[in-house]
Amino acid sequence: MTQETEIIRQVLEGDIESFRLLLARYEKPVVRMIRNITYDKESCQDIAQDVFLVAYKKLASFDPDRSNFSTWLFTIAKNKSLNALKKKKPLLMSELPEKSNPHNPSDDMVEKEFFDQLETKLQALPSKQRRAFILAEFEELSYAEIAQIEGVRLGTIKSRINRAKKKLRTALKGVWEIPYE
Amino acid sequence: MNNKDIYNAWKEQKHQVETSEDFTDEVMNQIRRYEQNKRKSLFDVQSLIELMSAHTLAKAGLILTGGVVGFIRVVLMFRMVLE
Known part of the structure:
Protein backbone atom coordinates (compact mmCIF):
# COMPACT_ATOMS: atom_id res chain seq x y z
CA MET A 1 0.00 0.00 0.00
CA LYS A 89 -13.81 36.67 -21.23
CA PRO A 90 -11.10 36.37 -23.94
CA LEU A 91 -7.54 37.02 -22.76
CA LEU A 92 -5.78 40.30 -23.28
CA MET A 93 -2.04 40.49 -23.91
CA SER A 94 -1.70 42.52 -20.72
CA GLU A 95 -2.99 39.56 -18.76
CA LEU A 96 -0.21 37.27 -19.89
CA PRO A 97 2.32 36.21 -17.27
CA GLU A 98 5.18 38.56 -16.66
CA LYS A 99 8.73 37.45 -17.06
CA SER A 100 11.05 36.97 -14.10
CA ASN A 101 14.65 36.18 -13.29
CA PRO A 102 16.31 39.18 -14.93
CA HIS A 103 19.96 38.77 -15.91
CA ASN A 104 21.04 41.95 -17.63
CA PRO A 105 19.15 44.60 -19.63
CA SER A 106 19.98 43.21 -23.09
CA ASP A 107 19.12 39.69 -22.02
CA ASP A 108 15.89 41.06 -20.57
CA MET A 109 14.89 42.57 -23.90
CA VAL A 110 15.65 39.38 -25.81
CA GLU A 111 13.89 37.25 -23.22
CA LYS A 112 10.84 39.48 -23.07
CA GLU A 113 10.51 39.49 -26.84
CA PHE A 114 10.78 35.70 -27.06
CA PHE A 115 8.54 35.10 -24.05
CA ASP A 116 5.86 37.37 -25.53
CA GLN A 117 6.07 35.60 -28.86
CA LEU A 118 5.95 32.19 -27.21
CA GLU A 119 2.93 33.15 -25.13
CA THR A 120 1.10 34.52 -28.16
CA LYS A 121 1.84 31.47 -30.28
CA LEU A 122 1.03 29.12 -27.42
CA GLN A 123 -2.35 30.77 -26.98
CA ALA A 124 -3.04 30.51 -30.69
CA LEU A 125 -2.74 26.71 -30.56
CA PRO A 126 -5.94 24.61 -30.55
CA SER A 127 -6.95 24.13 -26.92
CA LYS A 128 -6.37 20.35 -26.82
CA GLN A 129 -2.87 20.69 -28.27
CA ARG A 130 -2.07 23.59 -25.96
CA ARG A 131 -3.23 21.66 -22.90
CA ALA A 132 -1.21 18.57 -23.82
CA PHE A 133 1.86 20.75 -24.44
CA ILE A 134 1.42 22.56 -21.10
CA LEU A 135 1.00 19.33 -19.14
CA ALA A 136 4.05 17.77 -20.78
CA GLU A 137 6.40 20.75 -20.80
CA PHE A 138 5.45 22.78 -17.73
CA GLU A 139 3.96 20.14 -15.44
CA GLU A 140 6.41 17.52 -16.68
CA LEU A 141 3.79 14.78 -16.62
CA SER A 142 4.36 11.58 -18.55
CA TYR A 143 2.47 11.06 -21.81
CA ALA A 144 0.60 8.17 -20.17
CA GLU A 145 -0.58 10.42 -17.33
CA ILE A 146 -1.69 13.12 -19.78
CA ALA A 147 -3.58 10.50 -21.80
CA GLN A 148 -5.46 9.47 -18.65
CA ILE A 149 -6.23 13.06 -17.70
CA GLU A 150 -7.48 13.89 -21.18
CA GLY A 151 -9.29 10.57 -21.53
CA VAL A 152 -7.67 9.72 -24.87
CA ARG A 153 -5.15 7.19 -26.17
CA LEU A 154 -1.41 7.58 -25.68
CA GLY A 155 -0.86 7.98 -29.43
CA THR A 156 -3.32 10.87 -29.54
CA ILE A 157 -1.36 12.70 -26.84
CA LYS A 158 1.97 12.11 -28.61
CA SER A 159 0.43 13.44 -31.79
CA ARG A 160 -1.05 16.52 -30.07
CA ILE A 161 2.26 17.39 -28.40
CA ASN A 162 4.24 16.87 -31.59
CA ARG A 163 1.81 19.02 -33.55
CA ALA A 164 1.94 21.73 -30.88
CA LYS A 165 5.76 21.77 -30.97
CA LYS A 166 5.77 21.76 -34.75
CA LYS A 167 3.35 24.69 -34.91
CA LEU A 168 5.37 26.66 -32.38
CA ARG A 169 8.56 25.94 -34.30
CA THR A 170 6.97 26.92 -37.61
CA ALA A 171 5.42 30.05 -36.17
CA LEU A 172 8.72 31.17 -34.71
CA LYS A 173 10.93 29.92 -37.49
CA GLY A 174 13.90 32.12 -38.14
CA VAL A 175 13.45 33.78 -34.78
CA TRP A 176 13.65 30.92 -32.40
CA GLU A 177 13.73 27.12 -32.39
CA ILE A 178 12.19 24.87 -29.73
CA PRO A 179 14.93 22.50 -28.61
CA TYR A 180 14.24 18.87 -29.52
CA GLU A 181 14.05 16.35 -26.67
CA MET B 1 21.71 33.37 -24.12
CA ASN B 2 21.06 30.70 -26.71
CA ASN B 3 17.66 29.36 -27.73
CA LYS B 4 17.78 26.46 -25.33
CA ASP B 5 18.56 28.74 -22.38
CA ILE B 6 15.68 31.03 -23.30
CA TYR B 7 13.31 28.10 -23.70
CA ASN B 8 14.39 26.71 -20.32
CA ALA B 9 13.99 30.16 -18.74
CA TRP B 10 10.47 30.33 -20.15
CA LYS B 11 9.71 26.86 -18.77
CA GLU B 12 11.19 27.87 -15.43
CA GLN B 13 8.98 30.95 -15.37
CA LYS B 14 5.89 28.88 -16.13
CA HIS B 15 6.93 26.44 -13.40
CA GLN B 16 7.17 29.07 -10.67
CA VAL B 17 4.09 29.49 -8.53
CA GLU B 18 3.25 31.32 -5.36
CA THR B 19 0.32 30.34 -3.19
CA SER B 20 -1.11 32.28 -0.31
CA GLU B 21 0.02 31.24 3.17
CA ASP B 22 -3.50 30.42 4.27
CA PHE B 23 -4.31 28.28 1.23
CA THR B 24 -4.26 25.00 3.18
CA ASP B 25 -6.17 26.44 6.15
CA GLU B 26 -8.81 27.88 3.83
CA VAL B 27 -9.38 24.49 2.16
CA MET B 28 -9.46 22.71 5.53
CA ASN B 29 -12.03 25.24 6.82
CA GLN B 30 -14.20 24.58 3.77
CA ILE B 31 -13.90 20.84 4.38
CA ARG B 32 -14.88 21.24 8.04
CA ARG B 33 -17.88 23.38 7.08
CA TYR B 34 -18.87 20.74 4.54
CA GLU B 35 -18.64 17.98 7.15
CA GLN B 36 -20.69 20.01 9.66
CA ASN B 37 -23.41 20.66 7.07
CA LYS B 38 -23.38 17.00 6.08
CA ARG B 39 -24.01 15.92 9.64
CA LYS B 40 -26.74 18.53 10.07
CA SER B 41 -28.68 17.48 7.03
CA LEU B 42 -27.70 13.96 6.12
CA PHE B 43 -30.94 13.32 4.30
CA ASP B 44 -31.42 16.53 2.36
CA VAL B 45 -31.51 16.38 -1.44
CA GLN B 46 -28.00 17.83 -1.98
CA SER B 47 -26.36 15.30 0.34
CA LEU B 48 -28.31 12.50 -1.27
CA ILE B 49 -27.17 13.57 -4.75
CA GLU B 50 -23.53 13.82 -3.61
CA LEU B 51 -23.78 10.45 -1.89
CA MET B 52 -25.27 8.87 -5.00
CA SER B 53 -22.77 10.49 -7.35
CA ALA B 54 -19.83 9.21 -5.28
CA HIS B 55 -20.90 5.57 -5.55
CA THR B 56 -21.13 3.84 -8.93
CA LEU B 57 -23.35 1.05 -7.61
CA ALA B 58 -25.79 3.54 -6.12
CA LYS B 59 -25.95 5.37 -9.46
CA ALA B 60 -26.55 2.12 -11.34
CA GLY B 61 -29.23 1.11 -8.82
CA LEU B 62 -31.00 4.43 -9.20
CA ILE B 63 -30.98 4.21 -12.99
CA LEU B 64 -32.21 0.60 -12.87
CA THR B 65 -35.00 1.49 -10.44
CA GLY B 66 -36.02 4.41 -12.65
CA GLY B 67 -36.07 2.13 -15.68
CA VAL B 68 -38.16 -0.54 -13.95
CA VAL B 69 -40.65 2.01 -12.57
CA GLY B 70 -40.94 3.62 -16.01
CA PHE B 71 -41.50 0.26 -17.67
CA ILE B 72 -44.19 -0.75 -15.16
CA ARG B 73 -45.90 2.59 -15.69
CA VAL B 74 -45.96 2.14 -19.47
CA VAL B 75 -47.28 -1.44 -19.13
CA LEU B 76 -50.03 -0.31 -16.76
CA MET B 77 -50.96 2.52 -19.10
CA PHE B 78 -51.26 0.12 -22.05
CA ARG B 79 -53.35 -2.28 -19.98
CA MET B 80 -55.71 0.51 -18.96
CA VAL B 81 -56.05 1.68 -22.57
CA LEU B 82 -56.68 -1.85 -23.88
CA GLU B 83 -59.24 -2.66 -21.19
Whole structure:
Protein backbone atom coordinates (compact mmCIF):
# COMPACT_ATOMS: atom_id res chain seq x y z
CA MET A 1 0.00 0.00 0.00
CA THR A 2 1.53 3.34 -0.99
CA GLN A 3 1.84 6.17 1.48
CA GLU A 4 -0.76 8.16 -0.45
CA THR A 5 -3.26 5.31 -0.42
CA GLU A 6 -2.74 5.06 3.33
CA ILE A 7 -3.44 8.79 3.75
CA ILE A 8 -6.60 8.47 1.65
CA ARG A 9 -7.74 5.51 3.74
CA GLN A 10 -7.25 7.57 6.92
CA VAL A 11 -9.25 10.47 5.48
CA LEU A 12 -12.07 8.14 4.43
CA GLU A 13 -12.13 6.68 7.94
CA GLY A 14 -12.83 10.14 9.30
CA ASP A 15 -9.37 11.60 9.96
CA ILE A 16 -10.00 14.87 8.11
CA GLU A 17 -6.67 16.39 9.20
CA SER A 18 -4.77 13.80 7.14
CA PHE A 19 -6.06 15.59 4.07
CA ARG A 20 -3.55 18.34 4.91
CA LEU A 21 -0.77 15.98 3.78
CA LEU A 22 -2.32 15.68 0.34
CA LEU A 23 -2.84 19.44 0.24
CA ALA A 24 0.79 20.08 1.13
CA ARG A 25 1.95 17.73 -1.62
CA TYR A 26 -0.34 18.93 -4.41
CA GLU A 27 -1.14 22.54 -3.56
CA LYS A 28 1.48 24.08 -5.85
CA PRO A 29 1.23 21.64 -8.78
CA VAL A 30 -2.55 22.10 -8.90
CA VAL A 31 -2.43 25.90 -8.65
CA ARG A 32 0.31 26.00 -11.31
CA MET A 33 -1.59 23.74 -13.67
CA ILE A 34 -4.76 25.83 -13.35
CA ARG A 35 -2.83 29.08 -13.83
CA ASN A 36 -1.07 27.75 -16.93
CA ILE A 37 -4.34 26.60 -18.47
CA THR A 38 -6.52 29.58 -17.52
CA TYR A 39 -3.85 32.35 -17.42
CA ASP A 40 -5.86 33.70 -14.51
CA LYS A 41 -3.52 34.68 -11.70
CA GLU A 42 -6.36 36.17 -9.63
CA SER A 43 -8.75 33.26 -9.52
CA CYS A 44 -6.44 30.26 -9.98
CA GLN A 45 -6.17 29.82 -6.21
CA ASP A 46 -9.94 29.96 -5.77
CA ILE A 47 -10.35 27.36 -8.50
CA ALA A 48 -7.63 25.23 -6.85
CA GLN A 49 -9.43 25.41 -3.50
CA ASP A 50 -12.57 24.27 -5.24
CA VAL A 51 -10.62 21.40 -6.83
CA PHE A 52 -9.43 20.17 -3.43
CA LEU A 53 -12.92 20.46 -1.94
CA VAL A 54 -14.37 18.41 -4.81
CA ALA A 55 -11.52 15.91 -4.42
CA TYR A 56 -12.36 15.57 -0.74
CA LYS A 57 -16.06 15.10 -1.41
CA LYS A 58 -15.45 12.49 -4.11
CA LEU A 59 -12.52 10.76 -2.41
CA ALA A 60 -14.58 7.60 -1.91
CA SER A 61 -14.89 7.25 -5.68
CA PHE A 62 -11.10 7.33 -6.22
CA ASP A 63 -9.91 3.91 -7.33
CA PRO A 64 -6.12 3.38 -6.89
CA ASP A 65 -6.27 0.43 -9.26
CA ARG A 66 -7.42 2.66 -12.11
CA SER A 67 -5.09 5.64 -11.71
CA ASN A 68 -2.61 7.47 -9.51
CA PHE A 69 -4.07 9.97 -7.07
CA SER A 70 -2.17 12.75 -8.86
CA THR A 71 -3.72 11.82 -12.22
CA TRP A 72 -7.19 11.70 -10.65
CA LEU A 73 -6.65 15.08 -8.96
CA PHE A 74 -5.24 16.69 -12.13
CA THR A 75 -8.28 15.45 -14.05
CA ILE A 76 -10.54 17.34 -11.64
CA ALA A 77 -8.25 20.39 -11.96
CA LYS A 78 -8.39 20.22 -15.76
CA ASN A 79 -12.20 20.01 -15.77
CA LYS A 80 -12.49 22.92 -13.33
CA SER A 81 -10.05 24.96 -15.45
CA LEU A 82 -12.08 24.30 -18.58
CA ASN A 83 -15.29 25.32 -16.81
CA ALA A 84 -13.59 28.52 -15.62
CA LEU A 85 -12.36 29.24 -19.16
CA LYS A 86 -15.88 28.87 -20.55
CA LYS A 87 -17.11 31.55 -18.15
CA LYS A 88 -14.15 33.86 -18.72
CA LYS A 89 -13.81 36.67 -21.23
CA PRO A 90 -11.10 36.37 -23.94
CA LEU A 91 -7.54 37.02 -22.76
CA LEU A 92 -5.78 40.30 -23.28
CA MET A 93 -2.04 40.49 -23.91
CA SER A 94 -1.70 42.52 -20.72
CA GLU A 95 -2.99 39.56 -18.76
CA LEU A 96 -0.21 37.27 -19.89
CA PRO A 97 2.32 36.21 -17.27
CA GLU A 98 5.18 38.56 -16.66
CA LYS A 99 8.73 37.45 -17.06
CA SER A 100 11.05 36.97 -14.10
CA ASN A 101 14.65 36.18 -13.29
CA PRO A 102 16.31 39.18 -14.93
CA HIS A 103 19.96 38.77 -15.91
CA ASN A 104 21.04 41.95 -17.63
CA PRO A 105 19.15 44.60 -19.63
CA SER A 106 19.98 43.21 -23.09
CA ASP A 107 19.12 39.69 -22.02
CA ASP A 108 15.89 41.06 -20.57
CA MET A 109 14.89 42.57 -23.90
CA VAL A 110 15.65 39.38 -25.81
CA GLU A 111 13.89 37.25 -23.22
CA LYS A 112 10.84 39.48 -23.07
CA GLU A 113 10.51 39.49 -26.84
CA PHE A 114 10.78 35.70 -27.06
CA PHE A 115 8.54 35.10 -24.05
CA ASP A 116 5.86 37.37 -25.53
CA GLN A 117 6.07 35.60 -28.86
CA LEU A 118 5.95 32.19 -27.21
CA GLU A 119 2.93 33.15 -25.13
CA THR A 120 1.10 34.52 -28.16
CA LYS A 121 1.84 31.47 -30.28
CA LEU A 122 1.03 29.12 -27.42
CA GLN A 123 -2.35 30.77 -26.98
CA ALA A 124 -3.04 30.51 -30.69
CA LEU A 125 -2.74 26.71 -30.56
CA PRO A 126 -5.94 24.61 -30.55
CA SER A 127 -6.95 24.13 -26.92
CA LYS A 128 -6.37 20.35 -26.82
CA GLN A 129 -2.87 20.69 -28.27
CA ARG A 130 -2.07 23.59 -25.96
CA ARG A 131 -3.23 21.66 -22.90
CA ALA A 132 -1.21 18.57 -23.82
CA PHE A 133 1.86 20.75 -24.44
CA ILE A 134 1.42 22.56 -21.10
CA LEU A 135 1.00 19.33 -19.14
CA ALA A 136 4.05 17.77 -20.78
CA GLU A 137 6.40 20.75 -20.80
CA PHE A 138 5.45 22.78 -17.73
CA GLU A 139 3.96 20.14 -15.44
CA GLU A 140 6.41 17.52 -16.68
CA LEU A 141 3.79 14.78 -16.62
CA SER A 142 4.36 11.58 -18.55
CA TYR A 143 2.47 11.06 -21.81
CA ALA A 144 0.60 8.17 -20.17
CA GLU A 145 -0.58 10.42 -17.33
CA ILE A 146 -1.69 13.12 -19.78
CA ALA A 147 -3.58 10.50 -21.80
CA GLN A 148 -5.46 9.47 -18.65
CA ILE A 149 -6.23 13.06 -17.70
CA GLU A 150 -7.48 13.89 -21.18
CA GLY A 151 -9.29 10.57 -21.53
CA VAL A 152 -7.67 9.72 -24.87
CA ARG A 153 -5.15 7.19 -26.17
CA LEU A 154 -1.41 7.58 -25.68
CA GLY A 155 -0.86 7.98 -29.43
CA THR A 156 -3.32 10.87 -29.54
CA ILE A 157 -1.36 12.70 -26.84
CA LYS A 158 1.97 12.11 -28.61
CA SER A 159 0.43 13.44 -31.79
CA ARG A 160 -1.05 16.52 -30.07
CA ILE A 161 2.26 17.39 -28.40
CA ASN A 162 4.24 16.87 -31.59
CA ARG A 163 1.81 19.02 -33.55
CA ALA A 164 1.94 21.73 -30.88
CA LYS A 165 5.76 21.77 -30.97
CA LYS A 166 5.77 21.76 -34.75
CA LYS A 167 3.35 24.69 -34.91
CA LEU A 168 5.37 26.66 -32.38
CA ARG A 169 8.56 25.94 -34.30
CA THR A 170 6.97 26.92 -37.61
CA ALA A 171 5.42 30.05 -36.17
CA LEU A 172 8.72 31.17 -34.71
CA LYS A 173 10.93 29.92 -37.49
CA GLY A 174 13.90 32.12 -38.14
CA VAL A 175 13.45 33.78 -34.78
CA TRP A 176 13.65 30.92 -32.40
CA GLU A 177 13.73 27.12 -32.39
CA ILE A 178 12.19 24.87 -29.73
CA PRO A 179 14.93 22.50 -28.61
CA TYR A 180 14.24 18.87 -29.52
CA GLU A 181 14.05 16.35 -26.67
CA MET B 1 21.71 33.37 -24.12
CA ASN B 2 21.06 30.70 -26.71
CA ASN B 3 17.66 29.36 -27.73
CA LYS B 4 17.78 26.46 -25.33
CA ASP B 5 18.56 28.74 -22.38
CA ILE B 6 15.68 31.03 -23.30
CA TYR B 7 13.31 28.10 -23.70
CA ASN B 8 14.39 26.71 -20.32
CA ALA B 9 13.99 30.16 -18.74
CA TRP B 10 10.47 30.33 -20.15
CA LYS B 11 9.71 26.86 -18.77
CA GLU B 12 11.19 27.87 -15.43
CA GLN B 13 8.98 30.95 -15.37
CA LYS B 14 5.89 28.88 -16.13
CA HIS B 15 6.93 26.44 -13.40
CA GLN B 16 7.17 29.07 -10.67
CA VAL B 17 4.09 29.49 -8.53
CA GLU B 18 3.25 31.32 -5.36
CA THR B 19 0.32 30.34 -3.19
CA SER B 20 -1.11 32.28 -0.31
CA GLU B 21 0.02 31.24 3.17
CA ASP B 22 -3.50 30.42 4.27
CA PHE B 23 -4.31 28.28 1.23
CA THR B 24 -4.26 25.00 3.18
CA ASP B 25 -6.17 26.44 6.15
CA GLU B 26 -8.81 27.88 3.83
CA VAL B 27 -9.38 24.49 2.16
CA MET B 28 -9.46 22.71 5.53
CA ASN B 29 -12.03 25.24 6.82
CA GLN B 30 -14.20 24.58 3.77
CA ILE B 31 -13.90 20.84 4.38
CA ARG B 32 -14.88 21.24 8.04
CA ARG B 33 -17.88 23.38 7.08
CA TYR B 34 -18.87 20.74 4.54
CA GLU B 35 -18.64 17.98 7.15
CA GLN B 36 -20.69 20.01 9.66
CA ASN B 37 -23.41 20.66 7.07
CA LYS B 38 -23.38 17.00 6.08
CA ARG B 39 -24.01 15.92 9.64
CA LYS B 40 -26.74 18.53 10.07
CA SER B 41 -28.68 17.48 7.03
CA LEU B 42 -27.70 13.96 6.12
CA PHE B 43 -30.94 13.32 4.30
CA ASP B 44 -31.42 16.53 2.36
CA VAL B 45 -31.51 16.38 -1.44
CA GLN B 46 -28.00 17.83 -1.98
CA SER B 47 -26.36 15.30 0.34
CA LEU B 48 -28.31 12.50 -1.27
CA ILE B 49 -27.17 13.57 -4.75
CA GLU B 50 -23.53 13.82 -3.61
CA LEU B 51 -23.78 10.45 -1.89
CA MET B 52 -25.27 8.87 -5.00
CA SER B 53 -22.77 10.49 -7.35
CA ALA B 54 -19.83 9.21 -5.28
CA HIS B 55 -20.90 5.57 -5.55
CA THR B 56 -21.13 3.84 -8.93
CA LEU B 57 -23.35 1.05 -7.61
CA ALA B 58 -25.79 3.54 -6.12
CA LYS B 59 -25.95 5.37 -9.46
CA ALA B 60 -26.55 2.12 -11.34
CA GLY B 61 -29.23 1.11 -8.82
CA LEU B 62 -31.00 4.43 -9.20
CA ILE B 63 -30.98 4.21 -12.99
CA LEU B 64 -32.21 0.60 -12.87
CA THR B 65 -35.00 1.49 -10.44
CA GLY B 66 -36.02 4.41 -12.65
CA GLY B 67 -36.07 2.13 -15.68
CA VAL B 68 -38.16 -0.54 -13.95
CA VAL B 69 -40.65 2.01 -12.57
CA GLY B 70 -40.94 3.62 -16.01
CA PHE B 71 -41.50 0.26 -17.67
CA ILE B 72 -44.19 -0.75 -15.16
CA ARG B 73 -45.90 2.59 -15.69
CA VAL B 74 -45.96 2.14 -19.47
CA VAL B 75 -47.28 -1.44 -19.13
CA LEU B 76 -50.03 -0.31 -16.76
CA MET B 77 -50.96 2.52 -19.10
CA PHE B 78 -51.26 0.12 -22.05
CA ARG B 79 -53.35 -2.28 -19.98
CA MET B 80 -55.71 0.51 -18.96
CA VAL B 81 -56.05 1.68 -22.57
CA LEU B 82 -56.68 -1.85 -23.88
CA GLU B 83 -59.24 -2.66 -21.19
